[in-house]
Amino acid sequence: MPHTAETELGTAHVLLTGATGFVGQAVLERLLTDHPATRISLLVRGKGGQTGQDRLRRLLRKPVFGTWRDAVGAEEADRVAAERITVLDGSMTGIPELPSDLDLVIHSASTVSFDPPIHEAFDTNVNGAVSLYQALLASGSDPHVVHVSTCYVGGLRRGVVAEGKLEHDVDWRTEWRSATQAHERTELTSREPARLERFMSRARGDHGKEGPIAAARASENARREWVRSHLVDAGRRRAQSLGWTDVYTLTKALAERAAEDLWGEAGHRLSVVRPAIIESALRHPFPGWIDGFKVADPLIFAYGRGQLPDFPGLPDSILDVIPVDFVVNAILAAAANPAPADEPAYFHIASGASNPLPFHRMYENVRDYYTRHPLPKDDGFVEVPTWKFAGERRFNRRLLLAKKKADLWDAGLRILPNDERKRALAAQNARLRAGIATLGNFTDLYRAYVRTEIIFDDRNARALNNALPAGVREDRGFDVGRIDWEEYLQKVHLPSLSKLTAAHRRRKTAAARPAGTCPKELPRRTDVLAVFDLERTVLDSNLVQQYLWVRTSGFRKAAWPKEVADLLVALPGYLRAERRDRGEFIRAFLRRYRGMPVARLEEVVGRGYADTMLRHTCADAVARIREHRAAGHRTVLVTGSIGLLAAPLAGLFDEVVGSSMHVSDGVLTGYLTKPPLVDEARAAWLRRYAEEGGYDLAASYGYGDSHSDLAWLSLLGKPSAINPDAELTRASHKRNWDIHRWKRGGSGVRGEVLAARPTMPRTDEKSD
Secondary structure, three states, rough: OOOOOOOOOOOOOEEEEOOOOOOHHHHHHHHHOOOOOOEEEEOOOEEEOHHHHHHHHHHOOHHHHHHHHHHHOOOHHHHHHHHEEEEEOOEEEEEEOOOOOOOOOEEEEOOOOOOOOOOHHHHHHHHHHHHHHHHHHHOOOEEEEEOOOHHHHHHEEEEEOOOOOOOOOOOOOHHHHHHHHHHHHHHHHOOOOHHHHHHHHHHHHHHHHHHHHHHHHHHHHHHHHHHHHHHHHHHHHHHHHHHHOOHHHHHHHHHOOOOHHHHHOOOOOOEEEEEEEEEOOOOOOOOOOOOOOOHHHHHHHHOOOOOOOOOOOOOOOOOOOOHHHHHHHHHHHHHHHOOOOOEEEEEEEEOOOOOOOHHHHHHHHHHHHHHHHOOEEEEEEEEOOOOOOOOOOHHHHHHHHHEEEEEEHHHHHHOOOOHHHHHHHHHHHHHHHHHHHHHHHHHHHHHHHOOEEEEEOOOOOOOOOHOOOHHHHHHHHOHHHHOOOOHHHHHHHHHHHHHHHHHHHHHHHHHOOOOOOOOOOOOOOOOOOEEOOOOOOOOOOHHHHHHHHHHHHHHHHHHHHHHHHHHHHHHHHHHHHHHHHHHHHHHHHHHHHOOOEHHHHHHHHHHHHHHHHHEEEHHHHHHHHHHHHHHHOEEEEEEEEEEEHHHHHHHHHEEEEOOOOEEOOOOEEEEEEEOOOOOOHHHHHHHHHHHHHOOHHHHHHEEEHHHHHHHHHHOOOOEEEEOOOOOHHHHHHHHHOOOEOOEOOOHHHHHHHHHHHHHHOOOOOOOO
């Protein structure tokens, strides 16, 4: 290392990869700010309909560039960017032809996941690096390459790891081929008939009530998830079998070896910069700058939310954190001081050797911060837990017991009736399972990083920093010994995370209204539908109860005991049909009307049946229907049952859409004239209904209670789950849908329905 290091890049032509990433955008900002004579080529791929140039324009308006833009002015910033920056549309696996006059390459692109499927990790980290060096060789350029890696390429080691070439004999070409073949084999295995049958069987059980297409879609999603899970596991196991913590560190290590083979030891200049865990800026571009949650932040945030009652970390292990501006300064210092050809230089940008931050010290700072600045929750503020660091075995036992408890709850919930108590218990168990999953995921992800006994020697990095001219060292240096961890954590990093979490809460609040509430006023529009399911939504009843209302209103009392006994005998079969397929249940149950004269049924519905139905009509539903009517929305009641049975409520709606039964000589045969409008059939009807009527489904409303309603509710922009079953409850929470608890109304409902009847058109029975 020279006595005085260079700090300027002069008129260098710089190629930067990963410019849209956390480190890459900070490097670009420094190039624009402190190296005004450089020309910059950026490798940026188009994304979501945006070109690479479009993405650059958006990138330059992010907060990291705010200080620079304010200093030079927005117009000048745009001019400078247009003059100095060239976008090369492409990706690491699809690199276009590179310029022939490159002086410097800063390669910072890589996967941001620690645990991706094995083939994805190799494709991005190894194939990406190989493609870059091959493209450089083809271009005729002979630039100095700064290859940004990670300290954790050291793998599963203990003690001090020197800054130098990694000691291993793993062949990156063989491992890359093996990863590609693992993907191909797993895809083929997932398509074997026996395995597909297992996917389909599970999907039919979980999603059959939504319809066959929903079940098929769920089956294919399960197959893909199975493939991904096996490839993630394959990556983890292969990495650990070779001495690395995970597939991320394995592929980063092999990317280094590819860089050495293809460039640094093949007559070219190579510097390898290995940062530790990169977090928010200490000083530049401003204290606390960060672009989304980074490596340690999800763990910190989960703790602040009270989701981590304990953690199996070693309290004296080193959590090697480094501010992002120190990493950028080191990259540019290495860039200005190239290594000789065939002699790669290595730099650990880490704090563990010179200014260690033990895990217990990090925990104490985080606990102290969230004790003084607790995160809000529904009924006050989160009280953060106290970790005991009891050890991994004890932690795993507690986690296993929690999983068994959740499984027992699920078994018990299956035999409970679908009432308010069951829904509350199901929601509670869902929260328990979510907590277990969160804890398990964090444990798998961070175990290696909070139990490590590795120290990264940083003598080369310290020498490079100390060689910088004294006049620029304060701004462009990276002396980790000057970091006051309490000052950084309490006043810089953790407050920056709090701002991120506050922004996250605001976005979440804006995206979804609180469950159980409705807006005060509905927008006035005539192209909007309000579609209501009948059973368990508008009515506090089901098809079985409606049938009993018909029988009790229209038959002699002497026949009643036999009818009830016969129904009880058949009920288990009906329940099994209901669990399998809503349409199958409706067809089977409506056979009970076989032999009933149509005139008799119409007479019954108009007498006592109507009174009973109105007593079981939800007052909240009636109020909501009237709100939609007042706003000019078209209100539609849809039932998979006989439309005639909904006749007492027809006055509330613009239209009633239901099934009709086949009639022979004035008598019901027990068969429907068309398939019932349920699950995907109702969704198909709704699409056609909206298209023919010119209604905007994205602005329309839907109200349903059952898992079988998921298919059609998903088509609407404003769906609501009403007194939902457990499956629809889970789906609604996942999708941030409104959930309402409507109760049947009293005497006022009958008056409202009767008052509405003369002025509202109705269609008793109609299908598409």
